[in-house]
Amino acid sequence: MSKKAGTKELSPIDIYKLLPKTNCKECGQENCMAFATKIVNREITIDQCPPLFKKENEKNYLKLKELLKPPVKEVVVGVGDKAKKLGGKLVMYRHEFTYFNPTAIALDVTDEMPEQEIVSRVKRTENFSYEYIGYTLKLDMIAVRCTSGDAEKFKAAVKKVAETTTLPLILCTLDASVAEAGLMATPKANPLLYAATTENWKDMAELALMYKCPLVVSAPNDLNKLVSLVKTLITYGVTELVLDPGTFMNEGLSDTINNFTMLRRAACKGGEELAGFPLMGVPMVAWVDKGDAADEIVKWKEAYMASMLVVRYADVVVMHGTDGWSLLPTAVLRQNIYTDPRKPVAVAPGLKVFGTPDQNSPVFFTSNFALTYYTVASDIESAKLNAYLIVVETEGSAIDSGVAGRKLTAERVADAIKASGVESKVKHRKIIIPGKASRISGEIEELSGWKVQVGPRDSSEIPKYLVEKWQP
Amino acid sequence: MTPLPHHDKKTEDSGLALSKELLDALAKFKEIELEDFELIAPELELIWEPGVAGQMMPKLKIPGLMAKPTALLQAAFMPPIQTYPGKIAEVKLGGTKGEGGTRGKSQIVGGETSPAFYTFESPLAHPPTITLDVFDMEVPLSKAVKMHVKEVIGDPAAWAKLAVEKFGADMVTVHLISIDPLLKDATPKDAVKTVEEVLQAVDVPLVIGGCGDPVKDANVFAEIAETFKGERFLLSSITQDMDVERCAKFAKKNGHAVLSFTPMDLNLARELNRRLYDFLAPEDIVMDLTTAALGYGLDYAFTNMERARIAGLMGDNELAHPMSSGTTNAWAAREAWLKMSAEWEPRELRGPLWEVTTALTLLLAGVDLFMMMHPAAVKTLKDVTNKLVSGSKADPSKYANWVSVKA
Ligand code: SF4
Numbered sequence: 001m002s003k004k005a006g007t008k009e010l011s012p013i014d015i016y017k018l019l020p021k022t023n024c025k026e027c028g029q030e031n032c033m034a035f036a037t038k039i040v041n042r043e044i045t046i047d048q049c050p051p052l053f054k055k056e057n058e059k060n061y062l063k064l065k066e067l068l069k070p071p072v073k074e075v076v077v078g079v080g081d082k083a084k085k086l087g088g089k090l091v092m093y094r095h096e097f098t099y100f101n102p103t104a105i106a107l108d109v110t111d112e113m114p115e116q117e118i119v120s121r122v123k124r125t126e127n128f129s130y131e132y133i134g135y136t137l138k139l140d141m142i143a144v145r146c147t148s149g150d151a152e153k154f155k156a157a158v159k160k161v162a163e164t165t166t167l168p169l170i171l172c173t174l175d176a177s178v179a180e181a182g183l184m185a186t187p188k189a190n191p192l193l194y195a196a197t198t199e200n201w202k203d204m205a206e207l208a209l210m211y212k213c214p215l216v217v218s219a220p221n222d223l224n225k226l227v228s229l230v231k232t233l234i235t236y237g238v239t240e241l242v243l244d245p246g247t248f249m250n251e252g253l254s255d256t257i258n259n260f261t262m263l264r265r266a267a268c269k270g271g272e273e274l275a276g277f278p279l280m281g282v283p284m285v286a287w288v289d290k291g292d293a294a295d296e297i298v299k300w301k302e303a304y305m306a307s308m309l310v311v312r313y314a315d316v317v318v319m320h321g322t323d324g325w326s327l328l329p330t331a332v333l334r335q336n337i338y339t340d341p342r343k344p345v346a347v348a349p350g351l352k353v354f355g356t357p358d359q360n361s362p363v364f365f366t367s368n369f370a371l372t373y374y375t376v377a378s379d380i381e382s383a384k385l386n387a388y389l390i391v392v393e394t395e396g397s398a399i400d401s402g403v404a405g406r407k408l409t410a411e412r413v414a415d416a417i418k419a420s421g422v423e424s425k426v427k428h429r430k431i432i433i434p435g436k437a438s439r440i441s442g443e444i445e446e447l448s449g450w451k452v453q454v455g456p457r458d459s460s461e462i463p464k465y466l467v468e469k470w471q472p
Numbered sequence: 473m474t475p476l477p478h479h480d481k482k483t484e485d486s487g488l489a490l491s492k493e494l495l496d497a498l499a500k501f502k503e504i505e506l507e508d509f510e511l512i513a514p515e516l517e518l519i520w521e522p523g524v525a526g527q528m529m530p531k532l533k534i535p536g537l538m539a540k541p542t543a544l545l546q547a548a549f550m551p552p553i554q555t556y557p558g559k560i561a562e563v564k565l566g567g568t569k570g571e572g573g574t575r576g577k578s579q580i581v582g583g584e585t586s587p588a589f590y591t592f593e594s595p596l597a598h599p600p601t602i603t604l605d606v607f608d609m610e611v612p613l614s615k616a617v618k619m620h621v622k623e624v625i626g627d628p629a630a631w632a633k634l635a636v637e638k639f640g641a642d643m644v645t646v647h648l649i650s651i652d653p654l655l656k657d658a659t660p661k662d663a664v665k666t667v668e669e670v671l672q673a674v675d676v677p678l679v680i681g682g683c684g685d686p687v688k689d690a691n692v693f694a695e696i697a698e699t700f701k702g703e704r705f706l707l708s709s710i711t712q713d714m715d716v717e718r719c720a721k722f723a724k725k726n727g728h729a730v731l732s733f734t735p736m737d738l739n740l741a742r743e744l745n746r747r748l749y750d751f752l753a754p755e756d757i758v759m760d761l762t763t764a765a766l767g768y769g770l771d772y773a774f775t776n777m778e779r780a781r782i783a784g785l786m787g788d789n790e791l792a793h794p795m796s797s798g799t800t801n802a803w804a805a806r807e808a809w810l811k812m813s814a815e816w817e818p819r820e821l822r823g824p825l826w827e828v829t830t831a832l833t834l835l836l837a838g839v840d841l842f843m844m845m846h847p848a849a850v851k852t853l854k855d856v857t858n859k860l861v862s863g864s865k866a867d868p869s870k871y872a873n874w875v876s877v878k879a
Contacts, residue, residue, distance in 0.1 A: 094775050095775045095779045146875065146876065147876045201544070218872075221868045224548050224549050228544055228546050231545045232541050235540075236540050246868055246871065248866040248870070252868075253860055254591055254862060262549075265552045269554075272552075282871075285871040287874070287877055287879035288874050300825060300852070303825055304829065324815040324817075325822035326821070328816060329766060329807075329825050332767040336774075398764070404684035405684070405733075406686065406711075
């Protein structure tokens with residue numbers, strides 16, 4: 001029977017059978033089988049096999065398209081290089097396959113904010129940037145909300161935002177005439193229109209068709225209505241949809257998590273096409289019942305709601321708080337959840353050279369847990385130090401858990417120093433060890449014969465430490 | 473419900489919305505076998521006229537594909553309910569007075585019959601339990617944590633009291649750091665004394681934490697297990713490189729439970745659990761698959777735990793144990809404690825939010841027992857789990873107007 005991308009049994013053979021099988025190498029691969037393997041791993045797309053476009057291969061091409069179609073549709077918002085792909089998920093669980101298209105994070109502005117506040121919030125969103133083990137974490141979109149109820153005001157606000165940024169927009173209003181004013185302000189920007197409801201769906205559908213933009217379908221806590229709307233809109237001709245089952249704080253938390261989970265399971269495991277669209281979460285509902293609560297409390301709630309939604313299948317989230325402390329955990333979590341789970345936990349042990357060290361340069365060691373290694377390496381690199389770093393085999397354990405779990409032992413450190421050949425590269429015999437390995441410092445001295453200097457507990461302090469404590 | 477075909481463009485006059493691609497394909501390929509066709513458009517409802525297939529274009533009857541609908545088309549969402557052959561073991565912690573211990577009440581962890589918080593499928597057996605860390609000597613603590621416990625550092629009994637009475641801990645973990653041969657090398661008798669003091673101070677169940685030295689931990693656990701027979705401690709932890717047989721025996725003999733700890737590898741977890749089964753029942757074993765901090769390996773921890781939980785429910789008994797998380801590890805991330813530039817401050821909020829984010833991520837992977845540190849993180853996790861188990865109570869009218877809220 002037919003297989004689909006979401007069911008992970010898709011094998012290279014399934015793909016191979018449908019390829020031209022000429023091994024012509026036009027795709028840049030050695031042969032069709034190699035191409036099929038890359039397809040299954042989603043490293044390339046079938047459009048990279050030119051012979052597939054020949055007339056006689058059309059049938060197979062269409063079969064391949066269907067076979068590879070993700071159970072959650074990919075919907076594009078915005079234009080140009082900042083355009084954002086939402087959804088496109090192949091699987092429900094991360095261990096089944098990589099999640100594609102990290103949850104887009106949108107911050108909001110309203111049409112009643114003074115112009116300079118709009119501009120400063122947009123700039124803040126655009127300039128949010130955090131360097132994290134070789135990645136730059138960014139925010140993705142601006143949601144413009146109509147709080148005035150006035151079409152002209154909304155139009156002016158959308159115009160201002162569109163002038164200020166090329167980030168994709170979400171136009172938020174349930175009033176179609178207001179929405180139209182917003183679309184007129186930025187007719188070619190392919191914004192995400194929020195939202196079609198059981199009340200306004202016809203007018204919103206017309207707008208989505210006229211402006212060729214994607215449309216959010218909103219049916220708060222009513223999945224029957226939600227799929228009814230989806231069915232109706234698809235029949236109407238609107239196919240680029242995003243689903244909003246509602247985000248509820250407090251007593252509504254359970255329903256929120258259940259709705260997101262059910263929709264994604266229905267799409268990925270049940271083949272339910274009406275559920276097979278990107279999902280929108282709205283952590284900013286935390287601001288709706290703010291009451292007398294301090295802003296910090298609301299930001300805190302909004303932040304943890306966003307993180308739970310990132311874990312439970314949201315493809316786009318709308319937030320209001322702009323503080324770094326509250327946005328950073330969600331941004332880092334998103335990066336974590338969307339990394340390729342096939343990425344190894346460990347890096348190869350051995351000697352790593354930074355800058356142009358000489359025989360007086362410092363020698364450090366760290367564990368071979370990938371994240372520990374990349375953190376230390378990026379700290380040494382960004383401080384432009386000349387140094388040797390010995391990566392000790394710890395079976396992928398970090399320093400503290402390695403020491404506790406006997407994966408990082410003095411024996412292993414001593415062996416690693418020997419094997420690294422660093423003895424012929426430096427004159428001194430001093431090794432700077434991670435502060436978190438201080439417990440085994442005595443044993444390391446004994447077994448390696450090197451003098452141990454206990455370094456900082458965190459590698460960000462290495463540059464300062466060298467200035468204060470390092471003498472060859 | 474009737475699934476609909478995908479379509480991008482409408483043909484001009486008929487109002488029939490059907491993919492041009494598909495129509496072209498149908499016109500072009502005159503021979504269409506049922507199987508092939510299903511591959512192209514698996515959800516199309518086709519009416520086949522006997523004898524016609526294989527000649528010309530099949531006749532299509534596609535219900536619902538009319539001109540633009542004028543009223544809402546009804547569809548029903550079928551909740552995707554699944555059943556599972558497996559069940560997560562229930563482990564009871566803390567012996568009450570009637571059971572040979574002195575605890576006011578026990579805590580039960582585990583017992584799930586569905587993945588974490590799939591409450592549309594089955595209710596949660598037991599809400600997650602939170603145990604707070606108490607150390608028996610001074611350890612490096614981040615500023616955000618220290619400010620809440622500075623009066624009780626070095627006094628585990630007072631610390632435990634604070635954790636239970638003020639921070640709402642369900643349990644307390646007594647970390648016997650001082651027994652480390654490379655630190656104070658305190659004796660098993662010293663450790664017994666510390667535990668005794670904590671038992672006097674609070675009446676919640678206890679986790680007994682070692683120092684990580686496999687020989688010393690076993691010796692200390694043995695002494696504590698015997699001295700406090702019937703208290704049903706959770707001995708944290710039993711690892712591959714300990715004398716597993718000896719530990720399992722003294723736990724069983726004195727009625728304690730064990731935490732089976734392995735470094736992020738499900739095969740190792742299965743292996744250690746198998747070794748424990750020779751002496752202990754599944755109801756005596758909680759497992760710790762290793763918690764890494766948000767930003768520093770949480771992705772591995774999350775996926776490992778989610779996999780383990782699903783495997784357990786699918787019938788892999790060796791993984792069908794309640795899971796514990798050393799969520800305090802969140803503080804190993806520098807972003808949790810480091811003073812950063814002004815735009816990321818204050819760290820007094822960033823730090824505990826780091827712990828909360830780590831905890832909630834793992835909550836959704838299936839963790840049953842959280843070992844935690846910061847009072848605000850503990851409070852948030854409690855709030856969230858209470859809300860998550862309280863059932864279907866969303867009030868859409870309350871939040872649906874977020875678009876127009878003047879925040
Ligand atoms: S271009 Fe297509 S036909 Fe040629 S080798 Fe690659 S996959 Fe095979």
